[in-house]
Amino acid sequence: MIRILSTARTEFRIALRNRWVAIALALMAVFSLVLALAGSAPTGGLGVDRLSVTVASLTSLSVYLIPLLALLMSFDAIAGETERGTLPLLLAYPIARWEILLGKLLAHLAILTLAVLLGHGLAAAVTLWSDPTAVQGLPALWRLSWSSILLGATFLGVGYALSSLSRRPSGAAGLAVGLWLGLVVLYDLALLSAIVADNGGWFTTDAFPVALLANPADAFRLFNLTASGATAAAAGVGGAADAIPLWQSLASVLLWPLAALALAAAAFRKVTP
Amino acid sequence: MTSTLTISDLTKRFGEVAALTGVSLSVAPGERVALLGHNGAGKSTLMKIILGLIPATSGAVTICDATPGSAAARRAVAYLPENAAFHPALTGLEQTRHYLALRGEDQSQAMALLEKVGLAQAARRRIGTYSKGMRQRVGLAQALIGHPRLLVLDEPTSGLDPVSRREFYALLDDLAAKGASILLSSHALTEVEARTDRIVILSKGRMVAEGSLPDLRRRADLPVALHVTARNGYAPDIARALPGAILVDGALHLTCPQAEKLETLGRIAGLGDKVADLEVLPPSLEDLYAHFSQGGLQ
Numbered sequence: 421m422i423r424i425l426s427t428a429r430t431e432f433r434i435a436l437r438n439r440w441v442a443i444a445l446a447l448m449a450v451f452s453l454v455l456a457l458a459g460s461a462p463t464g465g466l467g468v469d470r471l472s473v474t475v476a477s478l479t480s481l482s483v484y485l486i487p488l489l490a491l492l493m494s495f496d497a498i499a500g501e502t503e504r505g506t507l508p509l510l511l512a513y514p515i516a517r518w519e520i521l522l523g524k525l526l527a528h529l530a531i532l533t534l535a536v537l538l539g540h541g542l543a544a545a546v547t548l549w550s551d552p553t554a555v556q557g558l559p560a561l562w563r564l565s566w567s568s569i570l571l572g573a574t575f576l577g578v579g580y581a582l583s584s585l586s587r588r589p590s591g592a593a594g595l596a597v598g599l600w601l602g603l604v605v606l607y608d609l610a611l612l613s614a615i616v617a618d619n620g621g622w623f624t625t626d627a628f629p630v631a632l633l634a635n636p637a638d639a640f641r642l643f644n645l646t647a648s649g650a651t652a653a654a655a656g657v658g659g660a661a662d663a664i665p666l667w668q669s670l671a672s673v674l675l676w677p678l679a680a681l682a683l684a685a686a687a688f689r690k691v692t693p
Numbered sequence: 694m695t696s697t698l699t700i701s702d703l704t705k706r707f708g709e710v711a712a713l714t715g716v717s718l719s720v721a722p723g724e725r726v727a728l729l730g731h732n733g734a735g736k737s738t739l740m741k742i743i744l745g746l747i748p749a750t751s752g753a754v755t756i757c758d759a760t761p762g763s764a765a766a767r768r769a770v771a772y773l774p775e776n777a778a779f780h781p782a783l784t785g786l787e788q789t790r791h792y793l794a795l796r797g798e799d800q801s802q803a804m805a806l807l808e809k810v811g812l813a814q815a816a817r818r819r820i821g822t823y824s825k826g827m828r829q830r831v832g833l834a835q836a837l838i839g840h841p842r843l844l845v846l847d848e849p850t851s852g853l854d855p856v857s858r859r860e861f862y863a864l865l866d867d868l869a870a871k872g873a874s875i876l877l878s879s880h881a882l883t884e885v886e887a888r889t890d891r892i893v894i895l896s897k898g899r900m901v902a903e904g905s906l907p908d909l910r911r912r913a914d915l916p917v918a919l920h921v922t923a924r925n926g927y928a929p930d931i932a933r934a935l936p937g938a939i940l941v942d943g944a945l946h947l948t949c950p951q952a953e954k955l956e957t958l959g960r961i962a963g964l965g966d967k968v969a970d971l972e973v974l975p976p977s978l979e980d981l982y983a984h985f986s987q988g989g990l991q
Contacts, residue, residue, distance in 0.1 A: 426794030430783065437782040504777035509835075512744045512772040513795045514764055693746050 423515045427523025429692050432530060441531050448539030453480050456543035462504065467562075471547045471557025472554050472648060475564050478543060479644045481636050482568045487604055489535065491596040493528045496581025497521075498688060499592040508693040525576055525681070532572040540565050560648035570677050571640045577680025584687035593659040604637050629664045636680075639672035695758075696721045697769075697843050697874035698743065703752035705898075712738045713898045716752070720843070720874045722783065727885040728878040729982055730895035736878040737775065739895070740845050743876070744772055756841050768796070771841035775848045777832025781821030785812055785831050786819060792835040804836040809864070809981055811857065825852040833861060837868070844868065846877035850884060858935065860887045882978040892978075892984045902985040913984045915976035916948040920958065927967035934964055 435441050439592055455477040503506040510520065519686040547554045579596055587590040611631055618624050646666045696719040706775065718724050730736050741747045743754060745762020761766035779788050786902045796826045807816045808828040819827060829852045836844055844865075865875055865971040879885050885892065886906060894902040902909055921955040923931045923942045931945055932938050935957075938947035949957045954973075961971060976984075 422797060423795050426791050430780075430787070430791045433787065434780055434782045504780065505774065505776060506780065508741070508744075508746055509772060509774050509777070509832075511746055512767060513768065513792070514767040514797075515795050516764075693741075 421488055424523045424526065427515070427520060428530070431524050431527035434562050435527060435531055436632065440493055441534070443498055443532050444493075444535040445538050447485060448535040449542055451485060451647065452478060452539030452547060454541040456546040459665075469554045469556045471544060471554035472560055473557075473619045474543055474547050475648055476556055477495050478540065478561075478564055479641055481640050482571065484565065486532065486536070486571050487600055487637055489532060489577035489581045490528070491582075491600055492525075494576045495579050495583050495592040495596040497528075498583040498691060499586055500583075502511040502587060502691070502693065503588035503589055506604050507691070511693055513541040515687055518685050521580055521681070521688055522582070524572070529573055533569050536565055536568045536572075538574065540568075548566050557648075558681050559642070563647055564644050567640055567643055567673050570673055571636060573677035574636045574680045576666065577677060577682075579643040579679070579683045580684035581687040584684065584691050603635055607635050608638065629668075632664065633668055633672045636672065636676040639669050639676065643669035643673045697724075697757055698876065699753075699755045700739075700743070701753050703739070703742065703754060704713075704734075705742060705747070705748050706750045711898050713742075713749075716898075718893060718894075718900065718903070720876055722842070722872045722874055723869050724876040724891065724894060725877070725889040726891045726893060726894065727889040728893050729878060729882070729885065729986075730878070733900040734895040734986070737836050737847055737940055738897055738898075740772075740847055740876070740878070742845075743845055748847050768839075769842040771836040771838065771844045773832045773836045773844070773846045773849050774846060775851070776825075779820045779826055779828065779831060784817050784818060785823070785827075785834075786816040788831060789816075789834055793838055796839045798839050802838075806837060807831075809837065810834045811860065816835060822978075824922050826854065826857065829853055830857075833864070837864065839841060840871075841873055843874045843876065846875065849877055852882060857911050858884060882982060886978045894982060896900060896986040902981075906981075909981050909985070913976065913981050914951050915980055915984055916950055917976070918946065918948050918974040918975065919961070920972040921945040921947070921961060922970040923970045924967055930967055931964055934960065 432441075456474050458477075498507070501510065513516070544554075544558065544561055547557070566579055578599065579592075582595040582599065583589075583592045611628060613625050615628060632642055642664055643666070646664065646669060698718070698972075701714055701717055703712070703716040716739065718726075718733075728736050728739065733985055736919065743756065744762070744764060753762050756766040757769045761768065762906045782837055782949040783791075785807055786803055790800040791807055793803055793806075804813065804816060807813050807830075810833045810866045812827060812830045812834065815823065815827060820831065820871070823831070833849065836846065836985050850861055854860060858881075865877075865888070869875055875887070875889075877885075891903070891905055892909060893900060902912070904912065921931060921935070921938070928940060928943070928945065935945065938945040940946075947957075958971075958973070961968060
């Protein structure tokens with residue numbers, strides 16, 4: 421336990437000095453504030469409080485930003501140690517590989533948590549200040565917060581796996597950016613175009629929901645939109661939220677972090693220093 | 694006495710390439726063993742197998758009755774990699790504290806450890822600002838953590854100045870006196886000569902020689918060099934008396950086999966007043982090393 425905590429403390433210190441903490445906090449704070457201020461305008465017609473609308477916007481933001489931050493923090497985790505030449509010594513120490521990963525995860529997850537809580541806290545403060553009825557939206561915001569952290573854990577795990585598989589940090593960075601583009605941007609575009617081409621056939625009814633649940637970013641968005649009933653405020657593939665039961669997207673949100681970390685552990689075990 | 698490290702018939706192949714072939718070696722508690730060999734002779738590979746970082750193709754290695762890489766073995770072994778590297782954003786003190794925690798030791802020892810390797814002044818500076826020698830000292834400090842039963846040191850004195858090297862070997866002597874076994878590789882043969890109990894020479898992955906320095910000298914049976922300085926004007930006389938001698942800078946250099954050393958010395962002594970000075974140069978470790986690593990025979 422001491423070994424894991426010491427690894428976490430060391431990694432947190434490194435992230436602090438590399439400005440990752442500042443970057444993550446600033447990004448989340450700025451984007452959340454902008455969305456909270458901009459999202460406060462069009463509420464009346466929808467009949468929901470301002471915070472619920474802001475949560476819908478924050479959900480869309482988090483789908484892009486959280487995986488990006490997580491991958492940026494994790495791509496260097498193993499490949500960086502390999503390139504610096506610090507891995508052989510570390511692995512000669514009496515610390516198990518999973519303990520190393522867990523220590524890094526704790527540190528990176530702590531940074532993401534701070535960023536999420538700061539961003540969401542600011543958004544809540546701004547919205548509540550202008551609209552007291554926005555307290556109704558607090559449960560949705562809370563749900564968004566913890567599911568954002570789980571989404572972060574998923575992409576941290578995937579980032580560690582990529583970092584273990586590639587020999588150099590530059591290679592790992594390329595893979596990470598590619599994965600982000602693929603899962604977060606291109607995946608949805610591909611699904612949308614497939615639906616258009618399919619025109620209401622087998623793909624739309626059977627394959628599409630499974631495809632959404634299989635992608636951690638989409639499952640995260642579905643879960644938050646379904647749970648808050650904010651599908652009216654959502655666009656794109658998020659509009660499918662009504663068609664998929666809540667428990668399914670919840671299961672995907674809960675299981676993906678475990679799967680990603682298992683993947684990371686398996687990939688790291690194969691690394692020979 | 695049971696040995697700390699036992700290697701028997703160890704073979705490691707990387708695909709078609711044999712990195713190590715049939716290496717057997719044991720290191721007793723308190724023994725200091727030097728591993729010599731060209732680049733690519735298999736020294737680092739052997740060390741990585743001992744540390745459990747890479748698996749052996751065949752053969753057996755045990756460290757204090759544990760298999761390499763097991764938790765027990767890793768607790769017993771300290772390692773100093775060639776060109777020790779650390780995260781540049783951490784200070785020497787933070788890095789040392791972390792390593793202490795990983796070994797389950799009290800983190801407050803960090804400053805004392807850094808003082809021991811002469812790094813107390815720079816302890817609170819980031820490792821990114823350190824010179825190579827200073828990084829090497831951080832590496833030494835972490836290798837001293839706890840009470841390792843076996844220290845595996847890959848080129849430990851590279852980057853250190855002569856005074857620091859002497860201090861470093863003094864630290865090793867202390868550890869060895871307390872029963873730690875030491876396996877180190879080095880290119881600085883003169884240091885190894887004075888500071889180790891036993892020498893192992895690897896060549897192309899095979900162990901070509903093993904033993905104490907006098908032992909290896911006897912086995913190699915290399916010629917002894919004799920430098921005779923003549924009194925003014927007597928050089929030609931001496932050269933006549935000692936066939937095979939050549940004149941270099943006013944001194945006569947000649948070599949003779951070990952077995953004829955005393956006889957040759959007798960002849961020189963017989964020249965009496967004509968000789969101003971005589972130096973006997975036994976084969977150096979460099980010569981032995983060249984002999985064994987080229988000859989490739991036990």
